[in-house]
Amino acid sequence: MKKNIYLLAIVGLFTIVLSACGGATETSTEVDFSDWDAVVAAADGQTVNWFMWGGADNINAWVNGSIADTLKSEYNVTLNMVPINDTAEAVNKVLGEKEAGQDDNGSVDMVWINGENFRTMRQGDLLFGNWSATLPNYAFVDANDPSVLNDFGYPVDGYESPYGKAQFVMIYDTADVEAAPATITDLVEWIKANPGKFTYPAVPDFTGSAFIRHVCYDATGGYEQFLGEFDQALFDEKFGACWDLLNEIEPFLWREGEYPESDARMKELLANGEVHFDMDYNPGSAGNLIEDGVYPETVRTFVFETGTLANTHFVGIPYNSPNKAAAMVLANVLLSPEAQLEKADPAVWGDLPVLNPALLSEADAAAFDALPRHPATLSTAELAAARLPELQAPWVEAIEQGWIENVLEK
Amino acid sequence: MLFGGGLLLALAQSFGYLPIIGKTDFSLVAWQSIFQQTEFWQSLGLTLWIGFASTVLSTVLAIVCALLLRRQFRGKKAVTFLFQLNIPIPHIVGAIGILLLFSQSGLLARLANLAGMINDPAQFPALVNDRYAIGIIAEYIWKETCFIGTIVLATLQSVGEDYENAAASLGATRWQRFRYVTLPLIMPSVLTASILVFAFAFGAFEIPFLLGRRFPSALSVLAWRSYTDTNLALRPEAMAMSLFIALVSTGMILLYMTLSRKLVRQ
Amino acid sequence: MKRLTKYAGVALIVLGVLAPFIPILIWSFARRWYFPAVLPTEWSIRGWAYAFSSASRLPQALWQSLLISGVTSLLSILIGLPAGRALGLHKFRGKTLVEFLMLAPTIVPAFAVAMGIHVVFIRLGLADTMIGVILVHLVPTLPYVTLVLAGMFANYDVNYEAQARSLGATPLQTIWYVLLPSIYPGLIVAGMFAFIISWSQYILTLLIGGGRVLTLPLLLFSFASSGDNNVTAALSIIFIAPAIVLLIISARYLTGRNVSLARGN
Structure with missing residues (x-):
């Protein structure tokens, strides 16, 4: 009798937790990832778990504010930013999942990545492939820019989408x-x-x-x-x-x-x-x-x-992400002139944009030119x-x- | 169950053996490899130093504090409460406080500057992320002195002062009373507490991660780094290292059980 | 003179305990606080404003932390109660061995266990879920609760239960009117400390929760290692608040023996 009460209570508690966690991720059904409308339709209602370095309050504020709002209001996609100390943690996680045989319900939907980590993921077949050119906003990226086609000398081949540029x-x-x-x-x-x-x-x-x-x-x-x-x-x-x-x-x-x-x-x-x-x-x-x-x-x-x-830094999608469509939508939002402009504003973050001004509308190009520059920051020409x-x-x-x-x- | 199972799984994986993911080779490579790394031995030395230094210093301080707090004074209740205050405070917060206090541009360095002792941060001794793990040890002392002290205080209160008064009436000096009466009375609880502290300081991760140096780092940090390396081949080594920590800790429990049994019989 | 030494000693203890909190408190309101200024030259609530803004994800972390620690401590008590009763009341063969096994997890670092279990949890779909995190938090909390309750049961007289039963009490009534009143100080202390142990966990949550389960320590850690002192300090203060509240509630039930097993990590 007593034992039954215990069992009941324990099972009950678990049920409460289960329901509290709620909204288990749906495994994506067959989606044609080269058809943008199909991607947007599939993304509707999905949650994208974005693993990114989380040590800067201004970047976190922008991602969890402006970007999350856009995703929610325009695409009904929920953004769950997962703060990590080092991108290698996310790479290691996907590797561990692959080793354990977790091939279609992984926990990472998107990762902020470049260089060695990109190479590790490519060589371990850990990335979902050839999707970045499908993004409508990829049209604003200079398709011949070597720093977008190669990531630390490793060919990108559409396995990651550019996010921003950096210079030491x-x-x-x-x-x-x-x-x-x-x-x-x-x-x-x-x-x-x-x-x-x-x-x-x-x-x-x-x-x-x-x-x-x-x-x-x-x-x-x-x-x-x-x-x-x-x-x-x-x-x-x-x-x-x-x-x-x-x-x-x-x-x-x-x-x-x-x-x-x-x-x-x-x-x-x-x-x-x-x-x-x-x-x-x-x-x-x-x-x-x-x-x-x-x-x-x-x-x-x-x-x-x-x-x-x-x-250049990029965003990539792990091969076992159950929310690839939502991740693609996020990557596209990050490439939009609006997001790139906001991100380049020193008051927001001050990250260098990846878009080619020549491919933008005149108004957008002018807006990039008009961005304020702090006296401590070198001019674009000096950097270039x-x-x-x-x-x-x-x-x-x-x-x-x-x-x-x-x-x-x- | 969860505990034993987890340890067994870790053991199996340290030998590179885990059938459910298709690994059926059994090898000692990971163990051999960690014992051959100089970094492992340097880390072990550092970790032992951290463990012993923190334990000994906080134990001594705790006894002093307990003897002091046991006496009558105004505000005793409040001070005793305060003394217990940082037992439930998470170590991470203690580490952050130590960092802000002890770094070369921390509050203490600023006070030293105010007092005219230094005029540049570099003149203040390196107390965090330093060679001798002073910051890490300071954090453990800060937290564990209160922990051991509270236990000793409770023991002192439960045995009362009768024995000491008897000794005093027989003409024992203060030191003799402490050495031959008080110390043996509190010894069992001091031992219990200090072994728990040693095992904790030996195996904990958060504090050396925040307050330690990159090289050499505490064993737990080294194990964590190997576990999260993008080279999965290092995972068996991570398992081997954390099992090694577990092994040392288990030795500590056995010692503890033998000692406490011996002391109870006396 | 002797009095003076005594009070100087007491003052040193108070200062020593409080010292690390002082810079945390100041930093949470500081702006432009460079060496060698002893006090900030400007004040700001940027750290607090950020902590409470939606961008910091504090509400989510706070809620998940509370839920995980709450459920972990309840489960520890529900499982620890019968186990503690058996250990405290009965003598049986192999009891020393069981005691040893119960004591082990309080000393062996739990991440050794978590690393071993991780791959199985991934396989079972428990990794990255709250349930997985709660299960792994039970590793350090459960033995502690069991040991404290075993201590309570060691001084508990089962005959009262038999008497109650012979007077016609149902099993539930017996638990409610006989068992609980006699062990509730132990229950409170065990529950509180199970809560605090779970509340302070970083590495277990990071490993099994994989960052997807976001608790307060994870949030705090990512700021502590990024060097943003304002936000780190504000989050630290929020993080220790429950511990202090719980200490105040449970202070009168604390005894040396209980403390010897209770340790925030």
Whole structure:
């Protein structure tokens, strides 16, 4: 008797939870994903679980506000943004699901992705394919732009849809640094003359990894030689010089040679004057941080004379997503001139747009031109003149691993 | 059931064996591999240091606090309540507080600057994300001192002061009273509590993740990184590492049960 | 002099306990707070405004956290009650072994278990669901509840139940009028701490919930590692509020033995 009561109570509780979770995702029936009207029809009522880095309140606010509202009101699609610390977490999740045999009811519907993670997902057959050109708003993207056709040297082939562009900039506080170093050599000199006032984040931090690549390009005599497939012999031959240079400056770094574990920590260090430089893949982030009261007003950005790395970030759909149609609708909304314009506004986010102004209506193109620019942000022309291509992901991985073995652990 | 089953599954997977997903090879590769990595041994050393340092320091502090709080003073009730306050506070929040307090531009560094002791953040000692895991240990001390202290205080209250008064009337000094009367009385609960603290500090993830350095990192963080690596081949290693932590912790329980039984008999 | 040392000691304890909360509280209202300013040069409620805006997803996280912790603690009690009764009242062969097995999960890190179980949960469709998360939260809460209740039952006289039954009470009446009144302090403490253990879980929720089940610690963690101190501080304060409320409610039932097993993670 007593046992029955217990059982009843336990089962009852589970039922309550079940109903509270509610709205179990429907498995998508056969949809012709090349027919946009069919995609929009199938998306009606679906929820899209978008796994994205969630550490910036302005980006979260825009995604959960404007984008979620548009999806709901125009397409009856619910957006569920899943904040993660690192895109690799989402990749790992899909991998784990594939290993466990969960092939058609996966938990990730869309992932904000590029570079190594894209390559990992493509090589593991983890991405739903060839859908990005189906999006009506893809018409505004320059179909011949190499940075949209390749992601860190890996052909995109319609397996992900462009979302925004990024270019590496150096950040410094003009109150503490007289003139921005024009080259890596100048920077190295400054570091040696000002011990403890410079550092860069440890890999696998994205930004730290990019800084290391800039130094290596300089120390090995230019990036052009590494643009092809990964070449172990060439890597071994050339990169010793880079590790030497990085080890040479190490004693002059923050805390006599320590590396913060994230880009976010770097920002705090600069804000508090512990170091006088920072770096970011978003050229507008310094301006935003000044507006938010995180950085002092005296902070400015610069690029090296030899240029800085630029790349594109994308959104991809895992092969086992049960809500592919809704994810495609989301990708299309993200590509719309309205969303790209909002996103480019420094007051919202300040991310570089992926649309080609020549393909836009005159009014839209004018709106992009009229966007305000923070004094700390470089002009589009200054940035464009300094743009360097990214290397293929195996190079990036080798450089990161090489840094860990030859610099961090030495 | 859930617990034992989960551990068994982890064990099977650490050998690369899991038939339901078609893995039927049985191998020791993952175990061999972790024992060959210098990073694993460095992490183990760091983790042991964190565990022992946090346990010993918070135990000593807890006894001091309990002896103090047991005496009569104004506001005793409020202070005792406050002392219990951070037992239910999640460790994550403690870690955030320590970070904001101890970092080189944290509140303490600012106070040091106000006092004229430093004029630049770099002059303040590195206390978080540091080589010696001071931030991590500080967080554990902050939280576990209250935990052990509360238990000791309860024990002290339940045994009363009769024995100590008797010892005093026989002419024992304060130190003798503490060493030969009070300490043996509270020892069983101190041991229980401190072993729980050690096992926790040895295996916890959140604090070293937030307050630790990237290299070497605590074992649990290393295991988590291997588990979430985009290379699935590292998962058996992650399982092996977390089982290793479990093994050390189990050793702790056995020690605890033997010790507590011995002490109860005395 | 002695008095002075005593009060200085007490003051140190109070300061030590409160110290980490001070910067959290200030940061939640700060703007432009650079080294070496001891107090912010400007104040702002940006952190709080963001926390309570729809963009932060706080309401959803708060609701899911409450639901998960509530159901976890109820389930722990429902399952832990008969188990604790058996352990507390009866002597049986292998009792030490059972005790050992019950104690193990309070010490062995639960993520070792969760990693092992994960792949099976994915297979069963339990990964990324609240039910899966609740099940895995039971791993650390259940043994604790069972042990506390076993302690209560050790001092409980079953004969009262027999008397009640012989006086014509139904089983339900017996539970309601005899059993519950004598063990309710234990029930309250066990329930409260099961709630807090579940409330504080980060790694188990992240692993089994996979980010899809969003609880407060997940939200807090993503901000703590992004370095946005204003939002992190505001969320921290919201996060500890229930713990403090529960402590106030349960404070008078707390005893050393209970505490020895209760630990927020």
